[in-house]
Amino acid sequence: MIPAYLLLLLPFVGIIYFAMLGHKEDIGRQNVWFNGIALLLSLSLALNVFNSGALISTDQYFIVDSFNVYLIVLTAFVGLTTAIFSAPYMDHEKQLGKLTDTRLKLYYSMYQGFMFAMYLVLTTNNMGIMWVAMEAATLATVLLVSLYRTPESVEAAWKYFILCGVGIAQALFGTILLYYAATQINDAENALMWSVLLDHAGKLNPDILEIAFVFMLVGYGTKIGLVPLHNWLPDAHSEGPTPMSAVLSGLLLNDALYAVVRNKMLVDGATGSDIAGYLMMGFGLLSFLVAAFFLHRQKDIKRLFSYSSIEHMGMMTFAFGIGTPFATFAALLHMTVHSLTKSAIFVTVGHAAQIAGTQRIEKIRGLIRTQPKVGWGLLIGTLAIAGFPPFGVFTSEFLVLLATMRSYPWLTPLLLLGIGIACAGLFRNIQPMVYGECPQGQQAVKANLWPVIIHLALVLWLGLAIPDSLANWFTQATLLISGSAPL
Amino acid sequence: MNIEQLDLYTQIILSLAGLIMLTSFIMLGQGRLLRLVFVFALQGLLLVLATALAAYSFSNHHLYISAAITLVLKVLFIPWMLRGHILKLNMHRDVEALNNKTTIMLGGASLVIFSYYVLHPILADSTIVLLNALALSLAVVLLGMLLMISHRQAIAHVVGFMSIENGLFFAAIVSTRGMPMVVELGVAFDVLVAAVLFGIFFLHISNSIDTLDVDRLNRLSEEDE
Numbered sequence: 001m002i003p004a005y006l007l008l009l010l011p012f013v014g015i016i017y018f019a020m021l022g023h024k025e026d027i028g029r030q031n032v033w034f035n036g037i038a039l040l041l042s043l044s045l046a047l048n049v050f051n052s053g054a055l056i057s058t059d060q061y062f063i064v065d066s067f068n069v070y071l072i073v074l075t076a077f078v079g080l081t082t083a084i085f086s087a088p089y090m091d092h093e094k095q096l097g098k099l100t101d102t103r104l105k106l107y108y109s110m111y112q113g114f115m116f117a118m119y120l121v122l123t124t125n126n127m128g129i130m131w132v133a134m135e136a137a138t139l140a141t142v143l144l145v146s147l148y149r150t151p152e153s154v155e156a157a158w159k160y161f162i163l164c165g166v167g168i169a170q171a172l173f174g175t176i177l178l179y180y181a182a183t184q185i186n187d188a189e190n191a192l193m194w195s196v197l198l199d200h201a202g203k204l205n206p207d208i209l210e211i212a213f214v215f216m217l218v219g220y221g222t223k224i225g226l227v228p229l230h231n232w233l234p235d236a237h238s239e240g241p242t243p244m245s246a247v248l249s250g251l252l253l254n255d256a257l258y259a260v261v262r263n264k265m266l267v268d269g270a271t272g273s274d275i276a277g278y279l280m281m282g283f284g285l286l287s288f289l290v291a292a293f294f295l296h297r298q299k300d301i302k303r304l305f306s307y308s309s310i311e312h313m314g315m316m317t318f319a320f321g322i323g324t325p326f327a328t329f330a331a332l333l334h335m336t337v338h339s340l341t342k343s344a345i346f347v348t349v350g351h352a353a354q355i356a357g358t359q360r361i362e363k364i365r366g367l368i369r370t371q372p373k374v375g376w377g378l379l380i381g382t383l384a385i386a387g388f389p390p391f392g393v394f395t396s397e398f399l400v401l402l403a404t405m406r407s408y409p410w411l412t413p414l415l416l417l418g419i420g421i422a423c424a425g426l427f428r429n430i431q432p433m434v435y436g437e438c439p440q441g442q443q444a445v446k447a448n449l450w451p452v453i454i455h456l457a458l459v460l461w462l463g464l465a466i467p468d469s470l471a472n473w474f475t476q477a478t479l480l481i482s483g484s485a486p487l
Numbered sequence: 488m489n490i491e492q493l494d495l496y497t498q499i500i501l502s503l504a505g506l507i508m509l510t511s512f513i514m515l516g517q518g519r520l521l522r523l524v525f526v527f528a529l530q531g532l533l534l535v536l537a538t539a540l541a542a543y544s545f546s547n548h549h550l551y552i553s554a555a556i557t558l559v560l561k562v563l564f565i566p567w568m569l570r571g572h573i574l575k576l577n578m579h580r581d582v583e584a585l586n587n588k589t590t591i592m593l594g595g596a597s598l599v600i601f602s603y604y605v606l607h608p609i610l611a612d613s614t615i616v617l618l619n620a621l622a623l624s625l626a627v628v629l630l631g632m633l634l635m636i637s638h639r640q641a642i643a644h645v646v647g648f649m650s651i652e653n654g655l656f657f658a659a660i661v662s663t664r665g666m667p668m669v670v671e672l673g674v675a676f677d678v679l680v681a682a683v684l685f686g687i688f689f690l691h692i693s694n695s696i697d698t699l700d701v702d703r704l705n706r707l708s709e710e711d712e
Binding site for chain 1: 605606608609625628631632635641644648651652655658659662663666667669670673674676677680681684685687688691692694695696701704705706707
């Protein structure tokens, strides 16, 4: 359990360190160090779980099992690569005069704050703390969305703040109902502990849990960006600094979905019906289809990819909703490859926007001639996210389709249609940006593309072959979530 | 069951639930910002009374701490902060023209009925105090949202946001005699940080659009320009 405590302590120290002392030239590199150590800690935690199964701290406040440990590693990994990306990116923004030293300090301090909230959401065993941490993640990022202090970014941050705050209040109401149901069967002190609740799930009042789940899904669904609660997401992603879009898309949305799945496990245990699954399938499919159509209307490159995030989160919610072991396995894999690919894309998108000096799609042209690495990165990243073989997204989307065909065959055409529409929407916008005529005087920027290369290589690897240990890991998690192993 | 047959605690909690919802309705129809903030502080005070009463009746001592936190945060600090912003931005004379006040009020009334309807399956096998208090606290949450939809000033949105928190807190008090202490402290911390952030945002918003009328925050949209 010790690595888990250290993992929580480290970003907490980071918040204070960057807020107080980090007023130096190499502040970006220090942030990389913090996240690098966090990754090592998360790996040692994963090794522990791998060797000795799920860990619960003696006071029961923290739990690490095969489901959340893989998300912890993913969080730490994306946190590190985004930190590597953000150091030169933020220096460039500072040179352009968009940022001051104080705001840079705020940025790095809140970056650590966000990571802290994410680790807390993932490791806590208490459903109430999970809510608190989820809200804290909003509070940590809300000032980052308005970092540039333009009227647009202030507006985006305000919308994000209000919509997510009000949305997630519904999840707290759901949590209160859950607590009420739990206090009826056992003592009040441990009544919000997820592990305790799961043990007694069969005794919880099913009527209360059904209502509670509706509130939870609406609340955490706002954070996942499910249609029709998604309005904040494209605004926040497009107006905030690009590294923030990478971690919001790659991590925050996953962790909100994680909270929903944990709750779904309780509700399934209590009601013994598929009601929670049907709700998730409905919301997921709606988000997936609506976002696919919206991809065609975008004029801003970051909005384009934030709609793509909504689309993929919709698909994951749908797959978790189906709930068969096979679909759960597919959803877990999709979570991983989507995080890796989407954060890589946002890194290249950030550089592309810096090269062109704008985020408007019609002004970004000829990337492949100005800076081939960025152009290729964007192109390959888009190929990967659109679900082309041999990338990992293809594998996971294929598995989702197969799982749908087994359980609900009549929904498969809708999924195929959505994937096709989304693919067309992405490529009609990306193609001219990468290949188009290069505007006069466009210059390359200083860029560190190692994060992109590593992420895309991993996604490619996952598409070609899933290593045995990882497959075992996912199988364990599937076993935990759906009660039996896939295949 | 007749109301006289209930014990004193239940009767008082039920009255408080009714009063808290009444303050929500008063806020809904209030066009002056200072009065809005005053009514919000009043709602906080009722909440403190409910919490202290629950702490006394169930001799559940950690609820006294919750009551104290609520008193400091929602009755004193947040209203004081909002009042300061209103005076500084010279908005205390503004009367917000609420169009369709009748519709808003009728909408609020239907939200109350809706809350009873939603929670009906729960209420079938629970006590009368829970039946009313839980439904009314959900109504307070929904009325807070309606307040945010119907008002255009950013300050009114913050009041709506915080009164949603009040509704949630009341639900936790009556249904379960308070959440575990760590959770309550965490929630209170979030509310505090949110309140400070709201203050920062008033500054940014008034800098960028010269007013706190959030209808003017309309640059970002999916429409083609």
